[in-house]
Amino acid sequence: MSTLTDRYVFTALRSIPEGQRGDIERELRGSITDDVEARVEGGQAPADAETAVLTELGDPARLAAQYSGRPLYLIGPDLFLDWWRLLKTLAIIITPFSFVGSVVVRMALEPGDPAVAFGAAIGTAINVLVHLGFWVTLIFAIIQFNGTRRKDLGLQPWSPAMLPQIPRKSQVSLGDTITTVVFIAFFIGLLLWQRIGSLLYLNGEPVLVLQEGLWSFWLPYVIVLLVIEAGFTVVLYLTGRWTYAFAAVNTILALAFMVPVLWLLATDQVFDWTFLTNMDWEPDASTWIAGITAAAVLLISVWDIGDGFRKAAKVSRQTPAASMPAVPSN
Structure with a gap:
C-alpha cells in the first residue's frame, strides 16, 4: 500500500520532464x-508528522x-x-484604422445607409481591440511558458535614461490622442463617402456637394495629409510632450492643409453649387457658405499652429531642475 509520501512524490513528478525526475525524486524524498x-x-x-510535512x-x-x-502565470513580471506597452501601442494605431477601413467598405456596399456603416465600424473596432488583447497575450504567454527571458529576446535592459519626463499640463493625454485620431478617421470617412455616395441626400436621392474634379488630385492629397496627421498625433503621444520640433512639424502640416483649401475656396473649386437648385436657398447662399468654410479653415489652422508653439514653450519653461548644472558642494 502506497504511503502519503509516495502519492505526493508521484503527483509532483508526473508534470516534470522525464530526464529530471530521478534527481528531483531523490532530493524530494530525502527532504x-x-x-x-x-x-x-x-x-x-x-503519521501525523508525515501529514504535517506534506501540508507545509x-x-x-x-x-x-x-x-x-x-511559471504558474500567463505573463510574469519580467x-x-x-x-x-506593446498592447497599448497597437491598440492606439490599429483600432482607429480598422474603424476607417470598415467605414469605407460598408459605405461601398451600402452607400445610402450611413447609420449602418458607422455602427458596423464601431463593432469592427471593438472586435479588433478584443483580438489584439487575445493574440498579444497569447504570444507573450507562450514566450513566458517556454522560460524565455527579456534578454533572450534581445530587448533593451532598463536604464535611468529610459525614465519618462516629469508629467506636464501640456502633455498629450491618451484621451486627446484617441479623440483626434477618431475625428480624423471620421472626416476621412466623410470624404470617401462623397466618392461612393454623397454628403447630402434629398428625397432619398444622393446630391453631389463637392466637385467631382477634386478626386483627380486634391481630395486624395487631403486624405493622405490627414493620415499623416493621425500618425503625427500617435508619435506625439508616444513621445510624451510637445517640443519646438513637433510644433514646427505641426505648422507644416497645418499650412499644407490650409493654403490649398483656401486657394480652392477662393477659386470656387470646392463645392458643386448645383445642389442649391434643389433647396429653397437664396441665390447668394454660395457666397456665405464659401466664406464661412474659409473662415473656419483659417481659424482652426491658425489656432492649431499657435497652440502647438504655446505648448512647446510651456514645456520649455518647465524644464526639470535635474537638467540644470549641479552646484559644486564644499
Whole structure:
C-alpha cells in the first residue's frame, strides 16, 4: 500500500520532464524523510508528522513548477511591462484604422445607409481591440511558458535614461490622442463617402456637394495629409510632450492643409453649387457658405499652429531642475 509520501512524490513528478525526475525524486524524498524524522524525534506520531510535512510543502503541482522553472502565470513580471506597452501601442494605431477601413467598405456596399456603416465600424473596432488583447497575450504567454527571458529576446535592459519626463499640463493625454485620431478617421470617412455616395441626400436621392474634379488630385492629397496627421498625433503621444520640433512639424502640416483649401475656396473649386437648385436657398447662399468654410479653415489652422508653439514653450519653461548644472558642494 502506497504511503502519503509516495502519492505526493508521484503527483509532483508526473508534470516534470522525464530526464529530471530521478534527481528531483531523490532530493524530494530525502527532504521529506528528514523533516518527518525530525518531527518524530520531537514527539509527534509518524503519521501525523508525515501529514504535517506534506501540508507545509503545499500543492505538489506548484512544487513541481518550482523545480522545473515553469511559471504558474500567463505573463510574469519580467515581460509584463513589455506586453502592456506593446498592447497599448497597437491598440492606439490599429483600432482607429480598422474603424476607417470598415467605414469605407460598408459605405461601398451600402452607400445610402450611413447609420449602418458607422455602427458596423464601431463593432469592427471593438472586435479588433478584443483580438489584439487575445493574440498579444497569447504570444507573450507562450514566450513566458517556454522560460524565455527579456534578454533572450534581445530587448533593451532598463536604464535611468529610459525614465519618462516629469508629467506636464501640456502633455498629450491618451484621451486627446484617441479623440483626434477618431475625428480624423471620421472626416476621412466623410470624404470617401462623397466618392461612393454623397454628403447630402434629398428625397432619398444622393446630391453631389463637392466637385467631382477634386478626386483627380486634391481630395486624395487631403486624405493622405490627414493620415499623416493621425500618425503625427500617435508619435506625439508616444513621445510624451510637445517640443519646438513637433510644433514646427505641426505648422507644416497645418499650412499644407490650409493654403490649398483656401486657394480652392477662393477659386470656387470646392463645392458643386448645383445642389442649391434643389433647396429653397437664396441665390447668394454660395457666397456665405464659401466664406464661412474659409473662415473656419483659417481659424482652426491658425489656432492649431499657435497652440502647438504655446505648448512647446510651456514645456520649455518647465524644464526639470535635474537638467540644470549641479552646484559644486564644499
